[in-house]
Amino acid sequence: MSLGKARPYLMIFPAILVFTLFFIYPIGYMIYLSFHDWNFISPDKNYVGFNNFTALLQDAKFMQVLRNTFIYSALTVSLTISISLLLALWLNRKGAMYGFVQGAIFSPHIISLVSISMLWMWLMDTDYGLLNWFLNLFGISNVPWLTNPKTSLLSLIIVAVWKGIGYYTLIFIAGLQSIPKDIYEAAALDDTSKVRTFFKLTLPMLSPTLFFLTIIGLIGSFQVFETISIMTGGGPINSTNTIVYYIYENGFRFFKIGYASTAGVLLLGIIGVFTILYFRLLSRKVHYQ
Amino acid sequence: MAEIRLENVVKRFNEDEVVKNLNLTIADGSFTVIVGPSGCGKSTTLRMIAGLESPTSGDIWIGDQCVTNVEPGKRNIAMVFQNYALYPTMTVRKNIEFGLVNKKVPKAEREALIQEISDIVGLTEHLDKKPQQLSGGQRQRVALARAMVKKPKVFILDEPLSNLDAKLRGQMRRELIQLHKRLGTTFIYVTHDQVEAMSMGDQIILLDQGVVQQVDSPMNMYHDPNNVFTAEFIGTPAMNILERERLEIFLPSLMDRVRHVGFKPEHAHISAEMEKMSDHLVMKSEIITTETLGAETIYTVMNQAGTMNIKSFTEPITDTQKVYIAIPFDQLYFFDENEKRIRATEDYMEAPMPAMVGGA
Numbered sequence: 001m002s003l004g005k006a007r008p009y010l011m012i013f014p015a016i017l018v019f020t021l022f023f024i025y026p027i028g029y030m031i032y033l034s035f036h037d038w039n040f041i042s043p044d045k046n047y048v049g050f051n052n053f054t055a056l057l058q059d060a061k062f063m064q065v066l067r068n069t070f071i072y073s074a075l076t077v078s079l080t081i082s083i084s085l086l087l088a089l090w091l092n093r094k095g096a097m098y099g100f101v102q103g104a105i106f107s108p109h110i111i112s113l114v115s116i117s118m119l120w121m122w123l124m125d126t127d128y129g130l131l132n133w134f135l136n137l138f139g140i141s142n143v144p145w146l147t148n149p150k151t152s153l154l155s156l157i158i159v160a161v162w163k164g165i166g167y168y169t170l171i172f173i174a175g176l177q178s179i180p181k182d183i184y185e186a187a188a189l190d191d192t193s194k195v196r197t198f199f200k201l202t203l204p205m206l207s208p209t210l211f212f213l214t215i216i217g218l219i220g221s222f223q224v225f226e227t228i229s230i231m232t233g234g235g236p237i238n239s240t241n242t243i244v245y246y247i248y249e250n251g252f253r254f255f256k257i258g259y260a261s262t263a264g265v266l267l268l269g270i271i272g273v274f275t276i277l278y279f280r281l282l283s284r285k286v287h288y289q
Numbered sequence: 290m291a292e293i294r295l296e297n298v299v300k301r302f303n304e305d306e307v308v309k310n311l312n313l314t315i316a317d318g319s320f321t322v323i324v325g326p327s328g329c330g331k332s333t334t335l336r337m338i339a340g341l342e343s344p345t346s347g348d349i350w351i352g353d354q355c356v357t358n359v360e361p362g363k364r365n366i367a368m369v370f371q372n373y374a375l376y377p378t379m380t381v382r383k384n385i386e387f388g389l390v391n392k393k394v395p396k397a398e399r400e401a402l403i404q405e406i407s408d409i410v411g412l413t414e415h416l417d418k419k420p421q422q423l424s425g426g427q428r429q430r431v432a433l434a435r436a437m438v439k440k441p442k443v444f445i446l447d448e449p450l451s452n453l454d455a456k457l458r459g460q461m462r463r464e465l466i467q468l469h470k471r472l473g474t475t476f477i478y479v480t481h482d483q484v485e486a487m488s489m490g491d492q493i494i495l496l497d498q499g500v501v502q503q504v505d506s507p508m509n510m511y512h513d514p515n516n517v518f519t520a521e522f523i524g525t526p527a528m529n530i531l532e533r534e535r536l537e538i539f540l541p542s543l544m545d546r547v548r549h550v551g552f553k554p555e556h557a558h559i560s561a562e563m564e565k566m567s568d569h570l571v572m573k574s575e576i577i578t579t580e581t582l583g584a585e586t587i588y589t590v591m592n593q594a595g596t597m598n599i600k601s602f603t604e605p606i607t608d609t610q611k612v613y614i615a616i617p618f619d620q621l622y623f624f625d626e627n628e629k630r631i632r633a634t635e636d637y638m639e640a641p642m643p644a645m646v647g648g649a
Contacts, residue, residue: 180374185341188341189339189341189366189367190391191360191362191388191391192391201378204378205377
């Protein structure tokens with residue numbers, strides 16, 4: 001049986017079908033909806049041109065949502081990466097204790113975010129939470145973790161960092177172990193200080209790992225939803241509202257589907273820019289053997 | 290002054306004693322080759338001198354300084370690794386410069402040194418390339434340049450040529466010999482290849498299972514082995530070692546203490562006709578294989594005493610398998626039951642050897 005030129009297309013057809021159905025079509029439909037006014041139920045979708053976009057960009061609440069999302073992402077990713085890099089440097093050796101610590105810090109990664117949110121709500125409870133009980137031991141008065149707009153976003157960042165560290169550390173350790181030992185020996189013979197060895201050898205050799213984790217971290221944290229939905233509901237006073245939660249709120253609680261889609265298009269654009277930036281830097285700055 | 294001394298050095302990895310009570314002196318300015326089969330402890334010894342491993346017990350001296358507990362970077366040693374161990378993220382220039390920056394050498398001086406060294410090893414046009422853009426031979430040169438630029442008291446080379454192809458290896462071997470002459474620094478070179486040891490070293494240290502078998506010049510190592518191990522390790526092909534029992538009829542006057550008799554492949558004469566040769570051990574033999582190498586021919590022959598290699602510089606014998614080999618008595622080597630060499634004639638022979646012909 002000869003399929004001729006059709007064979008390769010036939011081979012990739014299932015993958016393309018799934019991709020089109022679940023990625024291309026929803027994205028296209030979202031862009032289509034962003035130009036319409038629709039309440040999710042009515043059969044009429046009114047074309048409104050760029051009205052949704054202008055409204056969104058003039059929406060002070062959305063500006064705060066954007067700011068929240070940027071702060072959340074920047075802090076979550078930078079904190080997670082720096083803490084897990086330090087942990088990886090410490091844990092990258094043999095011994096039962098190191099294995100145990102590595103396993104222990106990885107465990108949050110396999111727990112569902114809903115459970116984690118419940119756990120941290122209890123830990124962060126202002127009056128009965130374990131965190132405040134612990135702080136009280138040192139004479140520090142109760143911190144209103146999730147109930148004060150000044151601390152609420154930071155509290156969510158703490159949860160995200162806590163959950164992410166184990167996975168990041170694991171990837172960093174794998175990266176560290178792929179660095180050949182003999183270049184460290186060469187550096188030792190070159191009388192290189194520990195700090196210089198880290199910045200001149202370890203860090204450049206880790207750059208692929210570092211960039212990989214930065215980009216998946218940024219994309220992931222831009223899409224944060226569960227913890228906000230369960231722990232704060234975007235509050236207090238909009239202080240923890242982020243893009244995805246804002247989309248959800250507008251779409252499925254206020255039934256402003258067109259408006260929500262517009263925010264979705266914007267999120268797509270932001271993540272797209274990050275991804276392009278990432279690949280640009282990747283080809284230029286990142287070392288691959 | 291950079292004489293290196295190892296005093297009672299022992300290295301154990303868990304239960305495994307890799308280096309056993311090693312006492313060595315490596316003369317200042319020498320090209321010393323540590324050679325031995327895999328797992329003999331040669332790399333461990335080298336790494337202890339470099340400071341990358343610390344001895345379980347014993348002391349290491351460089352010149353008049355005891356360096357046993359001195360960090361590798363403070364020993365004034367440069368090392369060339371088997372896999373080059375270049376810094377992959379840095380250009381050739383940065384690789385060479387790295388150690389100088391650590392030593393806080395001023396920039397102008399660094400530039401001059403890099404220029405000078407890269408001229409010597411022929412890397413000038415590759416200075417701004419990354420190691421992965423270079424061939425194996427070029428990487429090896431970068432590793433050499435990086436070592437040379439530090440102007441160390443001691444050069445340590447850990448099987449530096451084993452990743453190169455045969456032709457390049459020969460070329461680099463000659464370049465290293467010239468480099469050593471030019472620098473006059475102590476070179477310590479580790480290899481498992483006795484050809485490298487013979488061709489490059491002015492002193493060879495032969496190790497086996499963590500014990501020194503012999504320390505000698507290449508020619509002495511070859512012509513005057515201390516024991517069966519040395520005799521069988523050095524030379525291509527190495528010395529033939531025969532069991533005494535199978536030579537009883539040829540050499541009746543051997544003393545009881547002689548357990549092994551050896552001879553070098555090139556000392557035996559091989560011919561199709563039996564010749565009456567006095568003072569020779571003559572054995573009727575059968576050729577098993579013939580390797581013609583151009584200038585020389587290596588035969589593997591079998592006879593009453595066993596299988597042995599014969600090297601001949603005459604035309605290869607092709608018309609017959611039945612040959613006679615003749616070994617001069619005065620070219621025989623004798624070893625006792627501990628495989629140690631017996632040197633004095635009166636220690637291995639009761640009476641002068643008669644001319645004898647034997648064979649099946």
